[in-house]
Structures are given as structure tokens and as C-alpha cells.
Amino acid sequence: MKIVVSGGGTGGHIYPALALIREIKKQQKDCTFLYIGTQQGLESKLVPRENIPFKSIHITGFKRKLSFENIKTIVRFLKGVQESKKILKEFGADVVIGTGGYVCGPVVYAAAKLGIPTIIHEQNSVPGLTNKFLSKYVDKIAVCFEEAKNYFPKQKTILTGNPRASEVLNQDGEKGLRSVGLDPHRATVLIVGGSRGARPINEAVLKVMSELGEKPYQVLYVTGDVHYEKVSEEIRLIGNPANVVIKPFVHNMPEVLAGVDLTVARAGATTLAELTALGIPSILIPSPYVTNNHQEKNARALVSHGAAEILLEKDLSGKSLVSMIDSILLDNEKLHSMKTAAKKQGIQDAADRLFHLIKQLTKKN
Known part of the structure; x- marks a missing residue:
């Protein structure tokens, strides 16, 4: 054929x-x-x-x-x-x-x-x-x-x-987390703004870096290649908490995704396909700069099924982001419910x- x-x-x-x-x-x-x-x-x-x-x-x-x-x-x-x-x-x-x-x-x-x-x-x-x-x-x-x-x-x-979606299945999540210097036995949140990163997400995360350092969970924060140098300059001034790993880009993302408990990300279709295939709850920050505002509509489709929560960029701040992460990752019942809902949406x-x-x-x- x-x-x-x-x-x-x-x-x-x-x-x-x-x-x-x-x-x-x-x-x-x-x-x-x-x-x-x-x-x-x-x-x-x-x-x-x-x-x-x-x-x-x-x-x-x-x-x-x-x-x-x-x-x-x-x-x-x-x-x-x-x-x-x-x-x-x-x-x-x-x-x-x-x-x-x-x-x-x-x-x-x-x-x-x-x-x-x-x-x-x-x-x-x-x-x-x-x-x-x-x-x-x-x-x-x-x-x-x-x-x-x-x-x-x-x-x-x-x-x-x-x-x-099928390409993220059957991955070794423990190996993925170890590859980026994280503990595979600790609750993990991935914060990523896409392959090139997202400036508003980076700005929000930097404002609460010290606060994230006091949390019982660990954070993989992917800045995007374009923003990594600027973020690194800020981190040199405020310090890098031991439970936060900062990377410009992750080449083995399917393997890493398999090990995380919660993801903060944009709402592109491929990202959502990967998250739902693995049953990963998410906080979605749709890009407002895309045609037809399709990312917000993608996000709301998952939110309506209880698989994700939405945080519009206009409402994004360090405080609102950490509050939302805590409300999911520190509530076992809610986390489990969202995982089940996300898995049901996966094909x-x-x-x-x-x-x-x-x-x-x-x-x-």
C-alpha cells in the first residue's frame, strides 16, 4: 500500500x-x-x-x-x-x-x-x-x-x-524521573510551557520559587530553550530550591511524563492526547494567541469531564498557580478522581x- x-x-x-x-x-x-x-x-x-x-x-x-x-x-x-x-x-x-x-x-x-x-x-x-x-x-x-x-x-x-498518544504508553516513569534528577518515589508536578516555553508561565513560577521550595512535592520546571538563560539569571539571584529541577528542554518527555502526578501546561492537542493516554491530571493555561482560541476550547473539553482545571492567562499569577497545584496534589481524593477522569478521556x-x-x-x- x-x-x-x-x-x-x-x-x-x-x-x-x-x-x-x-x-x-x-x-x-x-x-x-x-x-x-x-x-x-x-x-x-x-x-x-x-x-x-x-x-x-x-x-x-x-x-x-x-x-x-x-x-x-x-x-x-x-x-x-x-x-x-x-x-x-x-x-x-x-x-x-x-x-x-x-x-x-x-x-x-x-x-x-x-x-x-x-x-x-x-x-x-x-x-x-x-x-x-x-x-x-x-x-x-x-x-x-x-x-x-x-x-x-x-x-x-x-x-x-x-x-x-500511543507513543507515551509503556514508558518507564521511574527511569524518566531519575534521568532529570528527581526522586521517583516523591509526588511530582511538571510545569512546562511547550517546546519554546511561555513567558507568562515562567514569570509566574519565578515569583513563587521560594514558596515552591517549602512544598512536600517536587517540581520539574521546563523553561523552553528561548527563556532558559533569562530564567537562570533570576535563579542565581533568588536561589534554586532543592526540590525544584530546572531544564531548558526535556528530550525524553514521554518517559518523564509517565512518572509525574500532575502537569501544568498549555492546552495544545498533542499535549492533551499524551496526558489523557497516561491519565495525568492537569492545570491548563491555554495560549490566547492561537487561531480560533482553540486551546481554551480544548481545555474546557477536559475540564467538563473533571480531568483538568483551567487557569486563563489573564488570571495567572504565582499565587493562583501554587494555590491550584496544592488543591490537587495535596488532596489525594481529588487527585485520584482527576486521574480516573483523565484516563477515561484518553484514546x-x-x-x-x-x-x-x-x-x-x-x-x-
Whole structure:
């Protein structure tokens, strides 16, 4: 089977695609893959590292306001469709999967027009413009949140979950905590603002560093590479408590996640898929700077099931953050209840579900 995958722009679109490819390779070794992205996107760096054949097309996203740039984008889209048709024909694609980002637009649309089976995968609770557009043309729509079903044609839409979730399972949490200098037998909270970090979260944590040092739990505080030097300067002035480990980035995050009891994080779809797969309660601080405010909607979907608590950035302070951490981590009954609720929201076999969908579509053809 020849499978084309397209997704780009952010890790939230790319990591699920790579996780799906890895899982399919395990299950069916005779599958061949081609990844179509943009040369400017993160996918142009991440995909070749996985030894997956990569081709690029030139495309840009639509502006939400009327502008002359959107006319150029339409022209690029039409050119991208023609480029994509040529690539798909040369590769002999049996199925095309779009995991999000504007690059999927011309690729998946071209496949639909060629009569190739198509699937889009929506990671968020609220879909972006590209997937809304493609939903009219594709054969199947895979979603990660029940709430996302409301935006798509009912007969096409299936809850599959996020393939990235399966990659955090079966990890050695004790080994993960030891690798970052933490005690695996002590209650642990992970505070992380994403791969690049988040300045408002860092500022809040720094204000209560001394207070965190007096807590019975331990803290892994991941600043993000961009902010690490500035945070380190502040720590030199105020001191680094023995129970707080500060890192710029954690390369073995799936292994570390498996050992933590509570996570403070943004509310990106991939993060939530990992947390729910492992049944980790969370305090979610949604980024207010994302399209359609989808992170807050992602967070509220988990909050409504009792799996997380939300702390809006406008309400974030050191005091409010520590208070919320204490209210969960120091209350065994609440912690257990949130763990159970988080686990119920997790879909651990997402990659299997998607592969089953692929096989169903290709059999029909």
C-alpha cells in the first residue's frame, strides 16, 4: 500500500502524522510512504530525520481579513493542486491523509479530485479553516474530541483520537524521573510551557520559587530553550530550591511524563492526547494567541469531564498557580478522581483506529 501523508506548520500537525507512520510500519512492513509539506515548515526538518521520503509544494495560508495577499494565496493554491496531482500520480498513491495545516489544502483536494481515498485528521476540539474546507471533499474525517464532531458531516466523522498518544504508553516513569534528577518515589508536578516555553508561565513560577521550595512535592520546571538563560539569571539571584529541577528542554518527555502526578501546561492537542493516554491530571493555561482560541476550547473539553482545571492567562499569577497545584496534589481524593477522569478521556489505540480506517477505504477501491 502506498500512503501519502500531509501536515505542516506546527508540531501539533506533524507529530501525530509521524506517530501514525511509525505505527503502520510496525504493523505492515510492505507499506511505502511519501510526506508532502512545505520547505519553510518544521516538517521539512522533522520528516527527513525519520527517513521518510519528503516532497514540498509552495503554499501559504489565508489571512482572516480581506487582503490582496489572499488573491495570491488562491493562485498558489491552484498551482499547489496541480503540483500535488503530479506528485500523487507519480507516486501511485492508494490513500492520502491530511493531519492539518494549510499545506493539506491543495494536497488532499487534489487527491479527492483524482478519486484517491482521502482522510483528514483534526486534533483540536474546534477545526481550522483548512479542515473545514476539506471536509466537503474527503471520504472520512477522524477527530480527537467528541466536541469536534459538531463541525463536520455526521456520516463521515469518526472519533479516533491522536496517534501521538500511543507513543507515551509503556514508558518507564521511574527511569524518566531519575534521568532529570528527581526522586521517583516523591509526588511530582511538571510545569512546562511547550517546546519554546511561555513567558507568562515562567514569570509566574519565578515569583513563587521560594514558596515552591517549602512544598512536600517536587517540581520539574521546563523553561523552553528561548527563556532558559533569562530564567537562570533570576535563579542565581533568588536561589534554586532543592526540590525544584530546572531544564531548558526535556528530550525524553514521554518517559518523564509517565512518572509525574500532575502537569501544568498549555492546552495544545498533542499535549492533551499524551496526558489523557497516561491519565495525568492537569492545570491548563491555554495560549490566547492561537487561531480560533482553540486551546481554551480544548481545555474546557477536559475540564467538563473533571480531568483538568483551567487557569486563563489573564488570571495567572504565582499565587493562583501554587494555590491550584496544592488543591490537587495535596488532596489525594481529588487527585485520584482527576486521574480516573483523565484516563477515561484518553484514546490509547488511535493509530490502530486510523490504520483500520485506511484499510477500509483502500479495500473499497
